[in-house]
Amino acid sequence: DQQVKQNSPSLSVQEGRISILNCDYTNSMFDYFLWYKKYPAEGPTFLISISSIKDKNEDGRFTVFLNKSAKHLSLHIVPSQPGDSAVYFCAASAYDRGSTLGRLYFGRGTQLTVWP
Amino acid sequence: EAQVTQNPRYLITVTGKKLTVTCSQNMNHEYMSWYRQDPGLGLRQIYYSMNVEVTDKGDVPEGYKVSRKEKRNFPLILESPSPNQTSLYFCASNLGTGASEAFFGQGTRLTVV
Numbered sequence: 001d002q003q004v005k006q007n008s009p010s011l012s013v014q015e016g017r018i019s020i021l022n023c024d025y026t027n028s029m030f031d032y033f034l035w036y037k038k039y040p041a042e043g044p045t046f047l048i049s050i051s052s053i054k055d056k057n058e059d060g061r062f063t064v065f066l067n068k069s070a071k072h073l074s075l076h077i078v079p080s081q082p083g084d085s086a087v088y089f090c091a092a093s094a095y096d097r098g099s100t101l102g103r104l105y106f107g108r109g110t111q112l113t114v115w116p
Numbered sequence: 117e118a119q120v121t122q123n124p125r126y127l128i129t130v131t132g133k134k135l136t137v138t139c140s141q142n143m144n145h146e147y148m149s150w151y152r153q154d155p156g157l158g159l160r161q162i163y164y165s166m167n168v169e170v171t172d173k174g175d176v177p178e179g180y181k182v183s184r185k186e187k188r189n190f191p192l193i194l195e196s197p198s199p200n201q202t203s204l205y206f207c208a209s210n211l212g213t214g215a216s217e218a219f220f221g222q223g224t225r226l227t228v229v
Contacts (some may be wrong), residue, residue, distance in 0.1 A: 100147065102164075
């Protein structure tokens with residue numbers, strides 16, 4: 001059962017425009033959310049995170065928004081650059097989940113393509 | 117430099133021939149895990165370990181074994197590989213709290229023929 005869902009397998013955006021990647025989760029125990037970026041032939045790398053006590057976290061061109069009532073988060077990239085082309089994974093975890101403490105639950109990823 | 121090191125990066129093997137993929141981290145992390153990445157399926161957890169000598173199954177553990185004899189190492193063992201285990205494998209580690217990022221290795225591309 002997929003607890004973290006990324007319903008768009010791909011997204012294509014023109015350079016300079018905004019990229020919006022979406023993620024939904026089903027487990028209300030999740031209270032920490034992360035985005036990872038993955039280039040081909042490399043491991044995923046951490047991009048940005050947000051705690052459930054916030055609704056927005058910003059780091060340069062990247063902003064993550066969290067809507068707890070809708071169990072939805074999104075990653076905004078402004079402006080998008082060709083180097084942003086990669087697979088983006090959404091992940092979630094819980095501060096206190098006993099035997100699964102520390103585990104990250106991943107979505108299936110969204111392939112972002114930024115074209116010139 | 118903080119890192120997770122996996123070896124080998126690429127491996128082609130035959131059905132039934134036992135193999136081990138090694139994973140080592142230098143960050144003194146409690147939590148380590150193995151994932152496989154397949155097209156359209158994202159990252160699926162195979163096994164995880166919350167500390168030395170503490171391991172447990174993830175979502176797709178069938179056909180795999182792990183061990184955690186030391187904190188830094190978490191090898192993945194395929195006792196009798198089969199073609200459906202052809203995949204891209206990633207080892208990851210994190211602090212083991214509920215609010216810590218995971219660091220990933222570079223990946224191991226395994227082909228079982």
